[in-house]
Structure formats: structure tokens, C-alpha cells
Amino acid sequence: MKAFTRLDGRAAPLQLANVDTDQIIPAQFLKTVEREGLSKGLFFALRFDDQGGVRPEFVLNKPEYKGASILIAGDxxxxxxxxxxxxxxxxxxxxxxxxxxSFADIFKNNCLNNGLLPVILKPEEVEALMDEAKGGNHVFTVDLESQTVTAPSGAKFHFDIDPDRKDKLMKGLDAIGETLQHAGDIDLYESKRALSTPWMEA
Structure with missing residues (x-):
């Protein structure tokens, strides 16, 4: 998992509340366990019409938000x-x-487990960031070390995050990576077990 420390990027304002996971990625795109290629299904019904044509009014289809790495979303x-x-x-x-x-708890945990940072701010702070994101050609900064989001105007907002989650994100540790930190202890245990219970190794 790629470490998350600081992100400087364009932000796209998605001014919709209660966006569910079926809107984020519809069921027809869940037939794979591969992580690559799923972007084609992201917000599919919002990005494309029934004939597959691009909806130019959708924020992520607008040229000024091309390459956005931050999404500012509704409640x-x-x-x-x-x-x-x-x-x-x-x-x-x-x-x-x-x-x-606010985020649904399961979605938030899935984000944290995969290296995507979910930032919770007050509604009025989210609204202020959305206002600044209009136009698209602005750089926002999300700094995990200081737990701050800085808008193009210089306005800075603090967010909370569980210290253990923060540490794992900054080190780029998913569940496997965290386990591999103890590879030496695991190898030692397996060596001792092989000597004490050799029949289990057969």
C-alpha cells in the first residue's frame, strides 16, 4: 500500500448528500477482484447517460477538474x-x-484499509472548501502529519483521525504489511515449532 503523508492536488466538489456505494461503483462492475480498471465504472450513472454518452454537467467530466485527486462530497x-x-x-x-x-462507517474503514484518506470536517467547513473548489484550477493541501486541510485562500481546517490509523497510512501499511513487520518473530516461531512438532511439517 502506498504511504499517505501529504497531498497537493486539485479538488472536485460533489455537491450531493447520501451518495451510496452503488452510485460510487454499480454492481455490474463487481465481477472482478482486480483493483485496476475499476475507474471506468466510477459514478457510472452520474458520468454517463443511458446511451453511454458523457454527461458534461457532472463535475468529474468537466475539463477544469481533470486529474482531481481530492473529492469534496456531501454528507x-x-x-x-x-x-x-x-x-x-x-x-x-x-x-x-x-x-x-460524515461517512458510512464501513466505507470509511474500507478507505483506511486501502490507503485512501477520508477526512471529516464540519458541514460549514466542507461548504467553504466546495466554494473554493469551484473553477477547478486551484491547489488544495491535505497534510496527514499535521492533520490539516489547507484551501487555496490559505484557510486551514483541522481534522481528527485515530492515531493507529494515521500511523499505518503514513507508513503505507495494510493488514499484510503490518503482519510482515513481525516476519522475524514469525520465522522464529515456525522454526521452533518444526523442531518441537516435526510431524506437523510432513
Whole structure:
């Protein structure tokens, strides 16, 4: 998992509340366990019409938000079913931080487990960031070390995060990576077990 320390990037304002995981990545794109290629299904019904044509009014289809790495979303983002493909699709599209006033717990945990940073701010702070994101050609800074989001105007907002989650994100440790930190102890245990119970190694 790639470490998350500081992100300087363009932010796209998604002024919709209660965006569920089926809107983020519809069920027809869940047939794979591969993380790459899921960006084509991200916000599919919002990005494309029934004929597959691009909806120019959708924020991520607007040229000024091309390459956005931060999504500023409405309240209760990521509600609905617990599909891990949702953060995968966001990250495959290039979005590595989502800012909202609240997230569904399962979605938030899936984000943290995959290296995507969910930032919770007060509703009025989210609204202020959305206002500054209009136009698209502005750089926002998300600094995990200081736990701050800095808008183009210089306005700075502090967010909270569990210290253990913060440490894992900054070190780029998923569940496997965390386990491998104890590889030496695991090898020692397996060596001792092989000597004490050799029949188990057969």
C-alpha cells in the first residue's frame, strides 16, 4: 500500500448528500477482484447517460477538474452496501482523499484499509472548501502529519483521525504489511515449532 503523508492536488466538489456505494461503483462492475480498471465504472450513472454518452454537467467530466485527486462530497458519503470496490474505484480514478462531513462507517474503514484518506470536517467547513473548489484550477493541501486541510485562500481546517490509523497510512501499511513487520518473530516461531512438532511439517 502506498504511504499517505501529504497531498497537493486539485479538488472536485460533489455537491450531493447520501451518495451510496452503488452510485460510487454499480454492481455490474463487481465481477472482478482486480483493483485496476475499476475507474471506468466510477459514478457510472452520474458520468454517463443511458446511451453511454458523457454527461458534461457532472463535475468529474468537466475539463477544469481533470486529474482531481481530492473529492469534496456531501454528507453521509459511502452509505449503502459494504463493497470494497468503492475505494478501489476512487483510487483507480486518481482520487486519494475524500472530504465530507460524515461517512458510512464501513466505507470509511474500507478507505483506511486501502490507503485512501477520508477526512471529516464540519458541514460549514466542507461548504467553504466546495466554494473554493469551484473553477477547478486551484491547489488544495491535505497534510496527514499535521492533520490539516489547507484551501487555496490559505484557510486551514483541522481534522481528527485515530492515531493507529494515521500511523499505518503514513507508513503505507495494510493488514499484510503490518503482519510482515513481525516476519522475524514469525520465522522464529515456525522454526521452533518444526523442531518441537516435526510431524506437523510432513
Amino acid at each position: 453521509n458519503f459511502g452509505c449503502g452496501s459494504s463493497r470494497e470496490h468503492a475505494p478501489w474505484a476512487l483510487m483507480d480514478f486518481g482520487i486519494t482523499c475524500v472530504i465530507s462531513s
